[in-house]
Every structure is written in C-alpha cells, then in structure tokens.
Amino acid sequence: MTESLFKIQHTDVPLSYYTGLLGMPGMTDYADFYELCSPKKGEYVLVSSAFGAVGQLVGQLAKLMGCYVVGSAESKEKIDILKSKFGFDEAFNYKEEHDLDAALKRCFPEGIDICFDNVGGKMLDAVLLNMRFHSRIAVAGMISEYNLDQPEGIRNLLSLVYKRIRIEGFTVYDYYHLFPNFLDLVLPYIREGKIAYVEDTAEGLKNGPSALVGIFSGQNVGKQAVVVARE
Amino acid sequence: MTESLFKIQHTDVPLSYYTGLLGMPGMTDYADFYELCSPKKGEYVLVSSAFGAVGQLVGQLAKLMGCYVVGSAESKEKIDILKSKFGFDEAFNYKEEHDLDAALKRCFPEGIDICFDNVGGKMLDAVLLNMRFHSRIAVAGMISEYNLDQPEGIRNLLSLVYKRIRIEGFTVYDYYHLFPNFLDLVLPYIREGKIAYVEDTAEGLKNGPSALVGIFSGQNVGKQAVVVARE
Structure with a gap:
C-alpha cells in the first residue's frame, strides 16, 4: 500500500515516535477521534486501553x-502516569474493579459522550450501559477478544436504540490522506510540550x-520500539 | 410531546394509514433509511422483520x-407478499432457515451494504458476518430480545473493525420535524400505486x-388497526 509509505521530514523529534505517536497508532487516534467521534468541548470521554500506543494520544x-x-x-504505574503525565482527569485500573459498570458510574456520574474503545468484551458491555443520548463509540480494536476461542457475547446492544448510540469500526488505512494534517496538528503540540509520549525502547x-x-x-510501558542503530 | 401531535390534512388515503405507513412506523422508516443509512443506487439492502409496520415501507x-x-x-404467506406485492427482489422465512449465515450468503453473495434491523439477536450476529466494507446497520428495535430474561450475546462485533461498519440506534422521536418532507415523498407514491401497504383492520x-x-x-398481517367508527 504505497499511501502508507512516506519519507520522514521532521527529525527534530525522536525517530522512534514515527512507529507510535507519529505513525499508524497516532494517525488512528487522530482520524478516529476527529472524523468519527465529532468531539465537542465539555463532553465526557472514556479511553479504554488508554495506555496503549493508540490510546495515549486520544x-x-x-x-x-x-x-x-x-x-x-491495567496497572497502578500506568494509571498514575495517565493522570500525572498525560493529564487525564481520572483513570482506573480495570483489573482491580470487580464491577466495571459501577466503576464507570463512579467516573462518569453524568454518563459518557464518547468512548474510544480498543478492548471490547466486558468493557464494551459495561460502556453500553453508561453511554448518554446521541453518544458515539469508536471501535479501533477488541484486544480482549483476540485470543479467545469464542468471542464474549455483548448483551447490552439494546442501549443503542434507547439512547440512539452510534458504534463505528475503524482502521487507519482509510485515512492516510489526512497524514499531513495530522502532523501539522500534533508536531507543534509535541514541540511545545503539550502532548507527552511514553515509549519503551530496547537498544x-x-x-x-x-x-x-x-x-x-x-x-x-507504551509502544515497544527496538533501536537497531543510532546514526 | 407536542411535536408528535398533528392534524391530518390528507383524507384521500385511508385514515388508518396514519397509524402505520403514514404515522410513526412510516416516519421511522423514512428518517432511519435516508438519514442514517445514506443509501445509494445499486446497494444491497436487507430488511429484517420486513413485514412489520416499520419494515414494510423501507x-x-x-x-x-x-x-x-x-x-x-416468519411465514410463507408474508414472504410471498413481500415479493409479489412489495416488489422485494428476494425474501426468506427465517423460521425455516437452520443457518441464518448461510441464508444471508445465499441471498447476498456480494454482501450487505445496508441492514435495517428490527430483530437483533441471532439475526444481527449473522448479519455482522455478511456486511460489506463501510456498510451501515440501522437498529430500530430488537424484537427477538424483549421477552428474554437475559439478552442473547452478540459475538461478531469484531467485524465492525475489520469492515469499518457503522451501527446506529434510532428512534423516530428525533425526527418529527421531517414529517412534512416525509408526507411530500410518500403520499404521491401511494396515490400513484408505487407504494403498497398491508394492514389488518378489526371493525x-x-x-x-x-x-x-x-x-x-x-x-x-401488517399493522393491526381497530376501527372504532367509520364516519
């Protein structure tokens, strides 16, 4: 797919960023969030799998x-970083929550306008119970399902009708034409320190x-990069 | 809800039509189909529960x-009417199909672009396996679920990601402002005999x-109306 091949023009940021924040995962965030979720100021946003390479930016x-x-x-360390370094208003460790529905109600007493979901399964089922009217769920993946022989059933889809919810699946491959816009938005934020990024680099x-x-x-912790050689 | 109260202006069609074809069910079809499904000429459309008051028109x-x-x-009689009176290209009796996935593959060898779903459950799960890239599922109801203690789980949502499918829930209450447009479109079709309608009238x-x-x-068979008095 030639559209996904491009020459890196901006080397004032770490090259490895182009495997994550400035590469396919970042583009996924950008296009998914702006194109599918139509975010508005003041809306309530849940990012499941918030610490993944896709989840960090959104x-x-x-x-x-x-x-x-x-x-x-899925760990206290990651929860702490979400709040301290990435500026999330709240974060929770889903492995320590016995009742995901209750956790979401605690974090979103008013309900959720946008869910950026990369998890699926029980998380998505609990999310459906907590979405607001005319809310949007962007599904970028279902990591809870990939290694199951049979996917977990989602039981709360009737919420779609009651609350006029939209769920949309998404892959970045439809949006590579937006890559220049994406860099124009995100590179200045990185240079100004307004967007942080955590990656794991093996040398x-x-x-x-x-x-x-x-x-x-x-x-x-974050995208795993392997540096073959530093120039 | 005052927006849903209106004076009937056109009495050249049976008054009972305003309980079905020209009322809430018809408006649901119209708004759901045009506003949510963005239909294009030549697309492949499945209407589950096609004989219901909501399903007939779409x-x-x-x-x-x-x-x-x-x-x-759900009966041979209804299947026959779908094809002979309503002009559907194909119809199937879901009660006689042991494998809904196979039935859909038989009817849609190229896949489905638009599913107008009022059923949910096993039908929706089979539908998800047969949707095309960038296809749309409008969910107006889930009649298979209403009388279950626990809803059936939907297992094939991962198709959303692979095929960039959109599912959107819908209720007519958001669209009553379009009622005049709806009548402008549908009343001429009824008068010209281009849209048929079947209802069951008890006297x-x-x-x-x-x-x-x-x-x-x-x-x-179709919307059940009760005529209290004929003027």
Whole structure:
C-alpha cells in the first residue's frame, strides 16, 4: 500500500515516535477521534486501553479540546502516569474493579459522550450501559477478544436504540490522506510540550526477541520500539 | 410531546394509514433509511422483520431508489407478499432457515451494504458476518430480545473493525420535524400505486381485545388497526 509509505521530514523529534505517536497508532487516534467521534468541548470521554500506543494520544487530544477524560489501564504505574503525565482527569485500573459498570458510574456520574474503545468484551458491555443520548463509540480494536476461542457475547446492544448510540469500526488505512494534517496538528503540540509520549525502547537488535516477548506479558510501558542503530 | 401531535390534512388515503405507513412506523422508516443509512443506487439492502409496520415501507423505498432488496419474515404467506406485492427482489422465512449465515450468503453473495434491523439477536450476529466494507446497520428495535430474561450475546462485533461498519440506534422521536418532507415523498407514491401497504383492520371496539391478543401470536398481517367508527 504505497499511501502508507512516506519519507520522514521532521527529525527534530525522536525517530522512534514515527512507529507510535507519529505513525499508524497516532494517525488512528487522530482520524478516529476527529472524523468519527465529532468531539465537542465539555463532553465526557472514556479511553479504554488508554495506555496503549493508540490510546495515549486520544486522551490528550480530548483534553486539549476541553473534554473531561477518563482512561482505563491495567496497572497502578500506568494509571498514575495517565493522570500525572498525560493529564487525564481520572483513570482506573480495570483489573482491580470487580464491577466495571459501577466503576464507570463512579467516573462518569453524568454518563459518557464518547468512548474510544480498543478492548471490547466486558468493557464494551459495561460502556453500553453508561453511554448518554446521541453518544458515539469508536471501535479501533477488541484486544480482549483476540485470543479467545469464542468471542464474549455483548448483551447490552439494546442501549443503542434507547439512547440512539452510534458504534463505528475503524482502521487507519482509510485515512492516510489526512497524514499531513495530522502532523501539522500534533508536531507543534509535541514541540511545545503539550502532548507527552511514553515509549519503551530496547537498544540493539539482539534485545528485539525479549522485547517482543515482553509485549505479551504487559512488560512494556507504551509502544515497544527496538533501536537497531543510532546514526 | 407536542411535536408528535398533528392534524391530518390528507383524507384521500385511508385514515388508518396514519397509524402505520403514514404515522410513526412510516416516519421511522423514512428518517432511519435516508438519514442514517445514506443509501445509494445499486446497494444491497436487507430488511429484517420486513413485514412489520416499520419494515414494510423501507424495502419499497429502497427499491424505488434502485437498490437490491431482501426481506426476512416468519411465514410463507408474508414472504410471498413481500415479493409479489412489495416488489422485494428476494425474501426468506427465517423460521425455516437452520443457518441464518448461510441464508444471508445465499441471498447476498456480494454482501450487505445496508441492514435495517428490527430483530437483533441471532439475526444481527449473522448479519455482522455478511456486511460489506463501510456498510451501515440501522437498529430500530430488537424484537427477538424483549421477552428474554437475559439478552442473547452478540459475538461478531469484531467485524465492525475489520469492515469499518457503522451501527446506529434510532428512534423516530428525533425526527418529527421531517414529517412534512416525509408526507411530500410518500403520499404521491401511494396515490400513484408505487407504494403498497398491508394492514389488518378489526371493525368495532368490541373486536379490539382479540385483535390485541392476535398481535402476540403473529396472527395480524401488517399493522393491526381497530376501527372504532367509520364516519
């Protein structure tokens, strides 16, 4: 797909950013959030899997727009970083919540306007119970489902009718034509320190295999990059 | 809700039509189909529960637009009327299909662009496997779920991501401002015989209770109306 090949013009930011924040995951955030979710100032935004390479940016873009933003992640360390470094208003560790519906009601007493979902499964089912009228769910992935023999059933879709919710699936491949707009928006924010980014960098090809294995046990913090050589 | 009260101006069509084809169910079809589904000539359209008061019109509107239209219903009589009277290209009796996925693949070898769904449950799950890229599912109801203690789980939502599908819930109450446009479109079609309508009319209030009971055993053909008095 030639549209996804491009020459990097801006080398004043770390090159590795182009594998994450400024690459496919970042573009996914950007296009998904602005094109599908139609965010408005003051809206309530949930980012599930907020610490993933796709999830990191969207919460910060939503904050920059004046939204109230809550993220979920799977460790205390990541929750802390979401709030302290990325400026999320609230964050919760979904592994420690016995009742996801109750966790969402605690974080969103007014309900959710936009859910940027990368998880699916039980999280999506709880989300459906907490969406507001005319709210939007952008589905960029369903990581809770990929390794199951049979996907979990989603039982609360009737909320779609009662609350006129829109769910839309999304892949970045439809939006590469927006890549220049994306860089125009995000590069200045990075240079001004308004958007933070956390990635895990392994040095040298010999450390690649262990970095790969680490992804599947959740050892990485943010996008896992392997630096083959530094010029 | 005052917006839903209006004086009937056009009495050259049966008054009972305003309880179905020209009332809330018809408006639901119209707004749902044009506002949410963005139909284009030549697209493949499935109307689940095609014989219901909501489902009858949308297939005919889709045919008038040049779409290929398939409906599902629950009896041979209704299937026959869908094809002979309403002009659907194909129709199937979902009660006689052991494998809904196979039935949809038979009717839509190219896949589905628009699904107007009023059923949910197993039908929606099979539909998700047969949607095309960038297709749309408008959910006006989930009649298969209303009487279950626990809703059936929908397992195929991952198709949303792979195929960039949009699902949107819908109620007519958001669209009453379009009622004059709706009548402007549909009344001429009815007068010209381009849109057919089937309803079940019980005469006299004393026949109301048995008509009501009949709805729940599927005895009615189309909207069940009770004529209290004819002027």
